[in-house]
Amino acid sequence: MPSSSSKSSISSKSSMLSMSSNKYKCNWSVVLIVFVIFIIILTLSYMSKNLNKQNDGFTNKNASEPNLTPLKNECVVALFYADWCPHCVAFKPDYKRAMSELNGKTNKQNKKIRLEMVDCDANKTIAKKHNVAGFPTVKIFNDDGTTDDYEGERTFIGIQNYLLSSSSSD
Numbered sequence: 824m825p826s827s828s829s830k831s832s833i834s835s836k837s838s839m840l841s842m843s844s845n846k847y848k849c850n851w852s853v854v855l856i857v858f859v860i861f862i863i864i865l866t867l868s869y870m871s872k873n874l875n876k877q878n879d880g881f882t883n884k885n886a887s888e889p890n891l892t893p894l895k896n897e898c899v900v901a902l903f904y905a906d907w908c909p910h911c912v913a914f915k916p917d918y919k920r921a922m923s924e925l926n927g928k929t930n931k932q933n934k935k936i937r938l939e940m941v942d943c944d945a946n947k948t949i950a951k952k953h954n955v956a957g958f959p960t961v962k963i964f965n966d967d968g969t970t971d972d973y974e975g976e977r978t979f980i981g982i983q984n985y986l987l988s989s990s991s992s993d
Contacts, residue, residue, distance in 0.1 A: 888946075888949075889901070889939050889940070889941050889946065889949065890939065891939060891941070891949070891953075891964050892964070893934075893937070893964050893965060893966040894935075894966065895966055896933065896934050896935060896966060897934055897935045897936075897937055897966055898930065898934045898935075898936060898937070898963055898964065898965050898966065899937050899938075899939055899963070899964040900921075900936060900937070900938045900939070900961065900962075900963050900964075900973070900982070900986065901938075901939045901940070901941055901953075901961065901962050901963075901964065902914075902918050902938070902939070902940045902941065902959055902960075902961050903941045903943050903950055903953070903955040903958065903959065903960040903961070903962070904940065904941070904942065904943065904958055904959045904960075905942070905943050905944055905958045906942070906944065907944075908958040908959065910958060910959055910977070911958050911959045913977075914959050914977045914978075917977065917978050917979040917982070918938075918940070918959075918979075918982070920979045921938060921979050921982045921983065922938045922940075924979075924983075925938060925982070925983060925986060925987075926938050928986075928987070930986050930987060931987065931988060934965075934966065936986055943955060943958065953970075959977060960972075961973035961977075961982070973985060
């Protein structure tokens with residue numbers, strides 16, 4: 824039969840083990856909380872970066888105030904769009920291609936072409952000023968102050984043919 828001193832020794836060892844076990848449980852709780860906070864911060868950072876890229880490169884670099892005023896001997900081709908519009912989403916790749924291939928070229932009237940994009944959700948005032956009622960809307964702003972509505976195909980070829988082989992500006 825164990826002596827009372829051995830019982831107390833066993834009892835104190837088990838209480839120490841119990842205390843150290845609680846100590847580790849507390850530390851694991853802290854580690855878990857820190858880990859959850861880290862995941863939340865990481866997620867928020869990722870979401871913030873994605874919000875900045877959400878438009879898939881389809882935003883005007885000066886989205887707060889696009890410049891639709893043509894310089895002398897220039898025409899500005901402006902796409903008024905909304906990201907929630909399925910027709911705009913379908914037209915995006917073609918318009919982006921037109922921007923990369925036609926920006927800076929001259930049209931048949933020897934006017935330099937500048938393509939712009941106007942996010943109508945971010946620029947409601949500009950869209951209203953230019954009477955944009957549906958999406959996508961393409962308007963050509965001429966250096967003589969006139970504006971033409973593009974009614975052609977919403978494709979790269981349609982825009983290219985209109986700008987380079989028709990009288991889109993005076």
